[in-house]
Amino acid sequence: MSDDHNLAIFRGKLKFKSNVSKIWGVFTLLSIITIVEVYLGITKPAFLTEHNLFALKYLNWIFLALTLVKAYYITWDFMHMRDEKMGLRRAVVWTAGFLIIYLIFILLVEGNYIFDVFDAGYVKFNF
Amino acid sequence: MDDTVAKSSTDNKTWDGNNKPLNASYGKMMMWFFIVSDALTFSGFLAAYGFSRFKFIDSWPIADEVFTHIPFVHGNYPMYYVAFMTFVLIFSSVTMVLAVDAGHHMKKNKVIVYLFLTIIGGAIFVGSQAWEWGTFIKGSYGAVETKGGKILQFVKEDGSRVAIGDFAVPIPSERTTQENNNGIWYESEGTRTSVSLAEVTKGFLTDESILIRTQYLDENGERTVLSRAESVEKLKAEGVGIVEGANLKHNEYGTPLFADFFFFITGFHGFHVFSGVIFNIIVFFNVIIGTYERRKSYEMVEKVGLYWHFVDLVWVFVFTVFYLV
Incomplete structure (x- = not known):
């Protein structure tokens, strides 16, 4: 059990000597990402907040991307998804991923539509 | 590893489990499938938050x-405390x-030490969350609520916030809260605020330097500040009550939906952390009394580890959605 860990991250570019050193390596990576997030959240650089891509500021896209990177390393290395069989990996990640993306897409489009209805002045507020 | 499941007559039969x-x-796979379903529950909450936010995007x-608060420190420190909480949770992970790794190597004492640290980390996180709730419920500056349920906040001309208690002029009165144990039992009123609307209005009219800030965002993403004349008119025409802090119906920071989602989502997450700490404590004592040593497998540590x-x-997602985006 102890010897079958996959010790390479970054698609094999960084290989750790032991599972313990891999854990600390991943912790360092997660900490750096969190520090970058907090720094951006406090300073809010103007060039990232001025423009939108699909109704979200660039800054928010960066936050979402960094969050997904963190989620990937927590799942793959802390939860040992890297060592599981491909079937289990896909059963968990693809199922949840598909349903969550679908739900978010539907609800955000609907929320945006209701905002437009209020904004255009047809309905002031009724629910 | 086989010792973690009860022995039965189906052992060594491929098609009988x-x-x-x-x-x-079996246990690990079911933990994964539970995690999938729980992840869908949480994403339902967070997507509902996104829905309401897009609905009131302005x-x-x-x-x-x-x-903006840090325990024992006064002043304006956005994000620092919640960043600390995030680090505590990542470190406890x-x-x-x-601990799981030490369990694979059957090092009982190391498992005990690491599990203990994990429990401490979880307890610090739950405590911090409770403090965060307390601060949010207590509020900081106070605000006036309008007829339509919107919020009016008060700022100086340079845009810095003013607490309603700082400029309200006291009006002497004998009024006390009507509680249902004195007088007619079915008549009671909600919490009395520290200052009344009349006192705030009087103070506002006296101090010419205070302006009203609405909850609507301008094109730069800042809150709209009204001119002095508009402020006076707005407060007189629409102010109906005082809001201090937040609960499920009123929220001095803006729309009550924000407070509802905050309480519900961080509360649900905090409940998960709390139950995770309980599971960790149970496994911790099982490790100490040598249960897994006798089973020759620490797989139970791995399973609560997955949950943790x-x-x-x-939390990584809650942090992004509530505090960053």
């Missing part, structure tokens, strides 16, 4: 202005995965 599909034991509270990492994983 002894087979391990996907090379994962008037949603700015998290940087809501969560690290000690958990170290999941709690951390959810």
Whole structure:
């Protein structure tokens, strides 16, 4: 059990000597990402907040991307998804991923539509 | 590893439950499937938050202005405390995965130390969350609520916030809260605020330098500040009550939906952390009395570990959605 860990991250570019050193390596990576997030959240650089891509500021896209990177390393290395069989990996990640993306897409489009209805002045507020 | 499941007559029969599909034991695989379903629950909550936020995209509270406190320190420090909480949870995830690793090597004492650190980390996080709730419920500056349920906040001309208690002029009165134990039992009123609307209005009319800030965002994403004349008119025409802090119906920081989602989502997550701490404590004592040593497998540590990492994983998303975006 102890010897079958996959010790390479970054698609094999960084290989750790032991599972313990891999854990600390991943912790360092997660900490750096969190520090970058907090720094951006406090300073809010103007060039990232001025423009939108699909109704979200660039800054928010960066936050979402960094969050997904963190989620990937927590799942793959802390939860040992890297060592599981491909079937289990896909059963968990693809199922949840598909349903969550679908739900978010539907609800955000609907929320945006209701905002437009209020904004255009047809309905002031009724629910 | 086989010793973690009860022995039965089906042992060694491939088609009677002894087979391990996907090379994962029954308990581990079921923990994964529970995690999938729990992840869908949380994403339902967070997507509902996104829905409401998009619905009120022009008037949603700015998290940087809501969560600005650090225990024992006065002043305006957005995000630092919640960043600390995030680190505590990530670090407790690290000690958990170290405990799992020590379990693979059958090092009982190391498992005990790392599990203990994980429990401490979880307790610090739950305590911090409770403090964060307390601060949010107590509020900071106070605001006036309008007829339509919107919020009017008070600022100086340079844009800095003013607490309603600082400029309200006291009006002597004998009024006390009507409680249902004195007088007619079915008549009671809600919490009395520290200052009344009349006192705030009087103070506002006296001090010419104070302006009203609405909850609507202008094109720069800042809250709209009204001119002095507009402010006076707005307060007189629409102010109906005082809001201090937040609960499920009123929220001095903006729309009450923000407070509802905050209480519900962080509360649900906090409940997960709390139950995770309980599971960790149970496993911790099982390790101490040598249960897993006798089973020759620490797989139970791995299973609660999966749950604990999941709690951390959810927090990563809650942190982004509530505090960053």
